[in-house]
Amino acid sequence: MIKVAIIEDNASYRQTLSIIMQLDESLQLIHKLPNCNDMLLRFTEEQPDVVIMDIDLPGISGIQGVWQLKQEWPEIKVLMLTMFEEEEKIFGALKAGANGYLLKKDSPQKIIESIHAVYKGESAMNGMIASKVLDYFYTQQKKTAATLDKTTLTEREKEVLQLIVKGYSYKEIAAQCFITVQTLNSHIKNIYQKLNVHSRAELAAKFREE
Secondary structure, three states: OEEEEEEOOOHHHHHHHHHHHOOOOOEEEEEEEOOOOOHHHHHHHOOOOEEEEOOOOOOOOHHHHHHHHHHHOOOOEEEEEEOOOOHHHHHHHHHHOOOEEEEOOOOHHHHHHHHHHHHOOOOEEOHHHHHHHHHHHHHHHHHHHHHHHHOOOOHHHHHHHHHHHOOOOHHHHHHHHOOOHHHHHHHHHHHHHHHOOOOHHHHHHHHOOO
């Protein structure tokens, strides 16, 4: 049995979701809340497995609600169910920790399937939302490639950069490039300056291979 909580300020749609929950005997609706204000208290009393949450809520927004919920119970899955299709809302929710993102125009069957998906640890998204997410990451990947192409790194510095991104130690990199550690440090200093980064971790995050 999957315990489900609904956080939706529209009473009519909240009731619609309650009816949808009844279509699947493996779902048990344990909370119906109009906002996130009492969410933590109610969930302390009985913890849900999956929370269906709107974004535009009075008081604490749905995105803030996801963040609060994940801070307290990271294992609880959150499925956003909203009218918003803007990238700001989508990525705000996903960055806060949402496990899925649906639109209110999605079918009851899609909602039920998505509850099961996030409960199993999978991601669930409306098709158009998924397309926007993929477009975003594709654009970011192109920007990263363009940034690398526009740099004035020497061939040796590019070689060092690739080895850093792959996780090699400085000693291993020096050995592979047949240079001393002191020479390697000089190359790394130049790479940091040219790419405007300040640490190996930042460098790896910026140019890691997909």
